[in-house]
Amino acid sequence: MSSTAHGTTPYYFVPQPSRHPVMASIGLFFVILGAGQWINGQDWGMYSLMFGMVWWLTVLFQWFSQAIQESESGQYxxxxxxxxxxxxxxxxxxxxxxxxxxxxxxxxxxxxxxxxxxxxxxxxxxxxxxxxxxxxxxxxxxxxxxxxxxxxxxxxxxxxxxxxxxxxxxxxxxxxxxxxxxxxxxxxxxxxxxxxxxxxxxxxxxxxxxxxxxxxxxxxxxxxxxxxxxxxxxxxxxxxxxxxxxxxxxxxxxxxxxxxxxxxxxxxxxxxxxxxxxxxxxxxxxxxxxxxx
Structure with a gap:
C-alpha cells in the first residue's frame, strides 16, 4: 500500500465486472456490418454504420469517464x-x-x-x-x-x-x-x-x-x-x-x-x-x- 494526495492507493487495482467491452463490441458489429453493406450498394448500410458509430462513441465516453474518475479518486x-x-x-x-x-x-x-x-x-x-x-x-x-x-x-x-x-x-x-x-x-x-x-x-x-x-x-x-x-x-x-x-x-x-x-x-x-x-x-x-x- 502507498499513500497519495487522494488517500490510500492499492498496489493492485482490480476493477469491478464491466459492461463496457461487450457494449463496445456491439457498436463495432453494426459499424462493420453497415460499412460492408453500404459499400455493396445497400442503402440501409449507411444507417447501420451511423447507429454503430454513435453507440460505440457513447460507450467509449462512458468507459473513459469511469477510468478518469477511478484515476482522480486515487485508485490507480x-x-x-x-x-x-x-x-x-x-x-x-x-x-x-x-x-x-x-x-x-x-x-x-x-x-x-x-x-x-x-x-x-x-x-x-x-x-x-x-x-x-x-x-x-x-x-x-x-x-x-x-x-x-x-x-x-x-x-x-x-x-x-x-x-x-x-x-x-x-x-x-x-x-x-x-x-x-x-x-x-x-x-x-x-x-x-x-x-x-x-x-x-x-x-x-x-x-x-x-x-x-x-x-x-x-x-x-x-x-x-x-x-x-x-x-x-x-x-x-x-x-x-x-x-x-x-x-x-x-x-x-x-x-x-x-x-x-x-x-x-x-x-x-x-x-x-x-x-x-x-x-x-x-x-x-x-x-x-x-x-x-
Missing part, C-alpha cells in the same frame, strides 16, 4: 501506471507496423513492380510504357493497359511543406507544455496545449484543401494507379491519426482546465504526447518519401 497505483505505459508502448508499436506496411508497399511498387513492367519482355507488349515513377518525370503516368487517366504528381511545394512546419511547431509547443506541467505551471501548460490543438486543426484543414486541389485540378485520384492509391492511403491514414491525436490532446487540455493531472502523476498527458510525437515522425518520413522522392 504504480502497477496500473506501469500497465498503461506498456499498453501505450505496444499500441504505438502496432502503429509503426501499420505504417511500415504501407511504406513497404510504396517501396515495392517503385523498386520492383515498376522495373518489372518496363523490362524487355513487357516492352514487346506495351512498347509505349514508361517505367518511370511519376515524380521523377513529367507526364510519365500512362498505364500499360491505358486504364489510368493522365494526372499530375504531387510536389512538396507548398502545402506539404507548410504542413510539415505546422506539425514540427506543434511538437515544440507540446514539449513546452509538458515541461511546464512538470514544473507545476498549469496556466502555461494549458496555453501551449491549446496552441498544439490549434496547429493540429490547421494541419487537417490544409490537408483537406490539398486533397480538393489534387482531385479536381491535378486529376490525382485513388484510381490513378499505384501512385494514387499509395499516396492517398499513406497521407489519408496519417491525416486520420492526426485527427485522433488532436482529439487526445483536446481532451487532455479540457482535463487540465478541470484541475486534473499533477507534476508527479500525468501519464494521460504523456500518453497523448507520445502518440503526437509518433505522428510527427511518421509525417517526416512520408514528406520525404512521398513528396520529395
Amino acid at each position: 497505483g504504480y502497477k496500473v501506471d506501469l500497465s498503461y505505459r506498456w499498453s501505450m508502448t505496444w499500441f504505438i508499436f502496432s502503429e509503426v507496423m501499420f505504417f511500415g506496411a504501407f511504406f513497404s508497399a510504396l517501396w515495392w511498387a517503385r523498386m520492383h513492380s515498376l522495373p518489372a513492367l518496363g523490362s524487355l519482355e513487357n516492352a514487346l507488349i506495351w512498347p509505349d510504357f514508361k517505367a518511370v515513377w511519376p515524380t521523377l518525370a513529367a507526364g510519365a503516368t500512362a498505364s500499360p493497359a491505358g486504364i489510368v487517366e493522365p494526372f499530375q504528381a504531387m510536389t512538396p511545394f507548398w502545402l506539404p511543406t507548410v504542413n510539415t512546419a505546422l506539425l514540427l511547431t506543434s511538437g515544440v509547443t507540446l514539449t513546452i507544455a509538458h515541461h511546464a506541467l512538470q514544473l507545476g505551471e498549469r496556466s502555461k501548460t494549458i496555453k501551449f496545449m491549446w496552441m498544439t490543438v490549434l496547429l493540429g486543426v490547421i494541419f487537417l484543414f490544409v490537408q483537406g484543401y490539398e486533397y480538393a486541389h489534387a482531385w479536381s485540378d491535378m486529376n490525382l485520384k485513388l484510381s490513378s494507379g499505384v501512385y494514387g492509391s499509395t499516396f492517398y492511403m499513406l497521407t489519408g491514414f496519417h491525416g486520420f491519426h492526426v485527427f485522433v491525436g488532436m482529439l487526445m490532446l483536446l481532451f487532455v487540455t479540457l482535463r487540465l482546465q478541470k484541475g486534473h493531472f499533477t507534476a508527479e502523476k500525468h501519464f494521460g498527458f504523456e500518453g497523448a504526447a507520445w502518440y503526437w510525437h509518433f505522428v510527427d515522425v511518421v509525417w517526416l518520413g512520408l514528406y520525404i518519401l512521398v513528396y520529395w522522392l
